[in-house]
Amino acid sequence: MPKIASSALPVSGLFGVAKPSGPTSMAIINDLKQLIGSSRLFVEESKIPKDKAKQRNKGKRGKEAVKIGQGGTLDPLADGVLVLGIGKGTKKLGEFLDCVKEYRTTCLLGCETDSYDSEGAQVRLAPWKHVTRESVENALDQFRGDIEQKPPIFSALKMDGKPLYEYARKGIPLPRPIEKRPVTVHELELVDWLGSEHTFSYPEKKFTEEEKQALAKSLQSVEGAVDVRDEVDADPVPQRPAAFVLRMRVSGGTYVRSIAHDLGHALGSAAHVVTLTRTRQGRFALEPKPEEPGDFGCVPWEVFERALVDAGEADADGWTEWEREVMERLDVVDGEKGSSS
Incomplete structure (x- = not known):
């Protein structure tokens, strides 16, 4: 898992989600807001409620702790790559509308x-x-x-x-x-x-x-x-x-x-x-090419589904499973790692 210095937290960035067929793209984002808005990866620790479960239960009606956007919606029928931008990463989402x-x-x-x-x-x-x-x-x-x-x-x-x-x-x-x-x-x-x-x-x-x-x-x-x-x-x-x-x-x-x-x-x-x-x-793919160093994979939706029910135990560095999976595939645009810095 890529190391992100604690002094660089919180970060802004882009990552891909492997969206399943069925839900709307907006439903995916609304669910993810509950996790992202209570993670020190993207939000200053002083702004994270001590009762994270209560914060997540606020759902989409809760005040957003950080900006979240998408780089091109997918219809409910469609599955696959859904690029999300967090914080300053939302300013770079426009490039994914016109990309290949x-x-x-x-x-x-x-x-x-x-x-x-x-x-x-x-x-x-x-x-x-x-x-x-x-x-x-x-x-x-x-x-x-x-x-x-x-x-x-x-x-x-x-x-x-x-x-x-x-x-x-x-x-x-x-x-x-x-x-x-x-x-x-x-x-x-x-x-x-x-x-x-x-x-x-x-x-x-x-x-x-x-x-x-x-x-x-x-x-x-x-x-x-x-x-x-x-x-x-x-x-x-x-x-x-x-x-x-x-x-x-x-x-x-x-x-x-x-x-x-x-x-x-x-x-x-x-x-x-x-x-x-x-x-x-663009550079996010379900099956990234090893010969393309700029490629990023996508986080399986099942990882977030599990976290929405129970985030599980944190590791020695304090990261839960979904946070580790995101960091593994995160293109940081405001921090020490990432091609877009």
């Missing part, structure tokens, strides 16, 4: 959803049995390099002060086309063809005919006739749709879900994301 990121995602064919992932509702079903591993690999080339992406209409991005999803849900015609955004896909490859050997399924929630008509109405003013009807009939002997796994290295601002959605169209089918893992964000 790496993802691993599983795409399920034959179904398009409003959110482009399995958290949403079915919008349209399409044929998928004609799609092969080879056809996916051939289609990927058009998504590599400098490309332009259109953000999903069911997103919080605003147009004339109104979220795009509000236009789609209420059937309000879009005043103009959704502006495409330039992004760079540095690497994109098919790493696993699962076929039907998986346990994924389409979302149970489906768009009603009224919702489909509202979506078509909002889009037709800028895209012409829009057909959101199912293209396939119900299969009398349902077959599990094919799925495949992509690995990508992309610029900041890239919509991974849009790549899956647009790829489905390019294949003459439909597709949505069922798993999404951010494996790297």
